[in-house]
Amino acid sequence: MTNFSQRTLELAKIAEEEIKEQFKYIEDVAFKNQYKVLKAFSDNRVSAECLGSSTGYGYNDRGREILDLVYAQVFEAEAAFARHNIVSGTHALTIGLFGLLRPGDELLSVAGKPYDTLDKVIGISKTTGDGSLSDFGVKYRQVDLTKEETIDLEAVKNAINSATKVVYVQKSRGYSSRRTITNAEIGELVKAAKSVKNDVFVFVDNCYGEFCEEHEPCYYGADLCVGSLIKNAGGGIAQSGGYLAGSKKAIELCSYRFTCPGTGLECGATLGQNENMYKGLFFAPHVVSQALKTAVFAAALFEKAGFKPLPHYSETRLDIIQAFDLGSKEAIERFCQGIQAGSPIDSFVTPEFWDMPGYDDQVIMAAGTFVSGASIELSADAPAREPYVVFMQGGLTYESGKIGVMTALERVLA
Numbered sequence: 001m002t003n004f005s006q007r008t009l010e011l012a013k014i015a016e017e018e019i020k021e022q023f024k025y026i027e028d029v030a031f032k033n034q035y036k037v038l039k040a041f042s043d044n045r046v047s048a049e050c051l052g053s054s055t056g057y058g059y060n061d062r063g064r065e066i067l068d069l070v071y072a073q074v075f076e077a078e079a080a081f082a083r084h085n086i087v088s089g090t091h092a093l094t095i096g097l098f099g100l101l102r103p104g105d106e107l108l109s110v111a112g113k114p115y116d117t118l119d120k121v122i123g124i125s126k127t128t129g130d131g132s133l134s135d136f137g138v139k140y141r142q143v144d145l146t147k148e149e150t151i152d153l154e155a156v157k158n159a160i161n162s163a164t165k166v167v168y169v170q171k172s173r174g175y176s177s178r179r180t181i182t183n184a185e186i187g188e189l190v191k192a193a194k195s196v197k198n199d200v201f202v203f204v205d206n207c208y209g210e211f212c213e214e215h216e217p218c219y220y221g222a223d224l225c226v227g228s229l230i231k232n233a234g235g236g237i238a239q240s241g242g243y244l245a246g247s248k249k250a251i252e253l254c255s256y257r258f259t260c261p262g263t264g265l266e267c268g269a270t271l272g273q274n275e276n277m278y279k280g281l282f283f284a285p286h287v288v289s290q291a292l293k294t295a296v297f298a299a300a301l302f303e304k305a306g307f308k309p310l311p312h313y314s315e316t317r318l319d320i321i322q323a324f325d326l327g328s329k330e331a332i333e334r335f336c337q338g339i340q341a342g343s344p345i346d347s348f349v350t351p352e353f354w355d356m357p358g359y360d361d362q363v364i365m366a367a368g369t370f371v372s373g374a375s376i377e378l379s380a381d382a383p384a385r386e387p388y389v390v391f392m393q394g395g396l397t398y399e400s401g402k403i404g405v406m407t408a409l410e411r412v413l414a
C-alpha cells in the first residue's frame, strides 16, 4: 500500500473540514431509515426461526415469507419480494418489465434511455430474435429530460396513449452525467401520468437510490420499485439477489414472471441465504450512509485537487454515485487502478478496459470486493467514451472508503 504524500494528507484534511454539514444530513437520514428498518423487523416479528433455510420447492419457508413482508414495509409498498436467486439488477428489472407488459402494450421511458444493459432486454431499436420485449410486440418510446434535467411532465402527458402500460423512470444517473431524480419528483410523475391514464404502472429503477432519502418511491405512489441486493439494499452482506416492491397487483404479476403463473411466491428454496438477506437489510441504512460519506469526501478531495466532481460536494445526495470528469482514458485507468489498490481484496490486480457482456462500449471496472462485483463496496467503473467520466460508488465503511479515494488521487496525480 502507498504511503500518502503530504499533499494528499493536507487536501484530505481541508476536504473533511468542509463537508461536516453534509455528514450531519447523511447521519440524520440514516437514523430515520434505520428506525424504519428496525420497526419493520419488530412489527413483522422477525425471529431466530426466520434465519433458517429450506431446500427443494421451499414450501412454507417462514423466513422467506416474512422477509417479503419486511421488504414491503421498508419500501413503503403494499407487497414485495426479495430473492437471492435474482441474478442482478438487470434481471430484477427484466422480471418487472416482462411481468407487467403484454403484446401490443407500450413502454414509455421518461428519463431518457434506460440503463445500458436494458437495451437488449427491451430491444430498443430492433427486434432482436432472442426474446426481447420487442420480439413479443411490446413497443418502446421515450421522453427525454428537460434542459434543467427534470422530468418533462407535459411531454409525458402528451406521450401517454391507450397502449401505454408502463411509465418507466430510472432514478439515478447510471453511466451518464445527468442529475439524479428525487423521489418527490417521482411522486409528481405519478400524479401527472395517472391524470391521463389511471391504470398505467409507474415503474422505478431504484438501483443505487435506496436509503439515500427518508422515503422510497412507493411512498410517493410508484407502482413498482426495483433494485439489486449487491448494491444498497443488501447492505454489503447479501451474497447476491434483487428485490421488487410495489402495489399488490404489480407484485403478483411480477411473481408469476419470476417463477411461473400459478406458483408465484409460494415456492423458492432459500438455501441458507435468509440470514444474509435479513442481516444485509438491517445494515443497509448505515452502510449506505458510509458510501454517501465516501462519495461526498471524494467530491471534496478531487475538487481541491483541481478536478470537476459531479455532483458537487455541497449538493444533497440522492444516490451513492460520484462521478468525475477526468478528461482522458488514461486518467480514468489510473483512477480505477488506485481504487483497486486501496481495496481489501485483489489489491494487487490492475484493472483495464475490456468488452464486458451486455455493454456496447468497452468498460473498465475496479472492484476489490468481498462479494464479487458488489458495487455497495468501494468500486469504480467507466465506459470508454467521451466525455471521459469515471463513476465511483460504495464503501462499506467510511474509513476504508476514504483510504481508497486518497489512493486513487495519488495515482491520478502521479
Ligand SMILES: *Cc1c(COP(=O)(O)O)cnc(C)c1O
Pocket (backbone or CB within 6 Å): 088, 089, 090, 091, 115, 117, 170, 172, 173, 174, 205, 207, 208, 228
Ligand atoms: C447497476 C444498475 C442497473 C443494473 O444492475 P446490474 O446488477 O448491474 O445488472 C440498472 N440500473 C441502474 C441505474 C444501475 O445503477
